[in-house]
Amino acid sequence: GENVEQHPSTLSVQEGDSAVIKCTYSDSASNYFPWYKQELGKRPQLIIDIRSNVGEKKDQRIAVTLNKTAKHFSLHITETQPEDSAVYFCAAGGGYNKLIFGAGTRLAVHP
Amino acid sequence: NAGVTQTPKFQVLKTGQSMTLQCAQDMNHNSMYWYRQDPGMGLRLIYYSASEGTTDKGEVPNGYNVSRLNKREFSLRLESAAPSQTSVYFCASSEWGSGGRELFFGEGSRLTVL
Numbered sequence: 001g002e003n004v005e006q007h008p009s010t011l012s013v014q015e016g017d018s019a020v021i022k023c024t025y026s027d028s029a030s031n032y033f034p035w036y037k038q039e040l041g042k043r044p045q046l047i048i049d050i051r052s053n054v055g056e057k058k059d060q061r062i063a064v065t066l067n068k069t070a071k072h073f074s075l076h077i078t079e080t081q082p083e084d085s086a087v088y089f090c091a092a093g094g095g096y097n098k099l100i101f102g103a104g105t106r107l108a109v110h111p
Numbered sequence: 112n113a114g115v116t117q118t119p120k121f122q123v124l125k126t127g128q129s130m131t132l133q134c135a136q137d138m139n140h141n142s143m144y145w146y147r148q149d150p151g152m153g154l155r156l157i158y159y160s161a162s163e164g165t166t167d168k169g170e171v172p173n174g175y176n177v178s179r180l181n182k183r184e185f186s187l188r189l190e191s192a193a194p195s196q197t198s199v200y201f202c203a204s205s206e207w208g209s210g211g212r213e214l215f216f217g218e219g220s221r222l223t224v225l
Contacts, residue, residue, distance in 0.1 A: 001170075006153075009151070034213070034214075036214075042218075043201065043217060043218050043219060044154065044201070044216050045216070046213045046214065049213070089153055089154060091154075098144075098156055098159060098169060099156070099214070100156070100170070101146075101153040101154040102153055103151055103152055103153040104151075104153050
């Protein structure tokens with residue numbers, strides 16, 4: 001089955017810096033790679049996703065890149081703000097295959 | 112629309128007691144899921160229901176049972192709770208299958224087993 005590894009587990013940056021979170025997956029059949037953000041005490045919410053026919057996708061300060069050959073994908077947050085502080089989860093899945101989540105990255109953005 | 116609603120939000124059980132977590136969605140989604148969240152372990156799928164009338168095991172199904180009561184409701188039952196089941200439980204739904212659709216999560220249920 002699918003296995004998703006996520007690094008780093010914690011990340012601390014200064015406001016305005018960029019943050020990068022990386023994930024690797026094992027199942028070459030996976031073709032859908034979402035990222036979820038979970039603020040403290042809240043539910044996870046989708047912030048961006050990418051499908052295997054696309055190499056990069058951007059939404060304002062957030063971008064995701066996918067390398068299917070190497071089976072890894074990354075989340076890039078530019079110009080970080082304190083409200084970006086949260087736990088971020090990557091996931092991998094495909095078709096009707098269930099999503100498998102990474103262990104999460106706790107991002108702290110310091111003013 | 113309320114989205115995904117799960118009850119109770121908090122529960123304390125003694126080892127061996129049973130309980131049912133309830134989940135309902137009003138988005139007319141076909142698929143529903145139960146996840147557990149433990150520190151450092153991310154979100155792990157317990158059971159899911161791809162459509163009304165079907166249920167399947169996820170990554171960590173042992174010690175749990177589920178019922179897809181109708182299209183709206185999906186319950187999770189702990190028959191004999193164990194301390195290892197102390198966790199935050201999230202119900203989620205998606206339009207059809209989680210492989211390519213956004214998951215909408217409930218607010219979570221924090222369960223402590225003593």
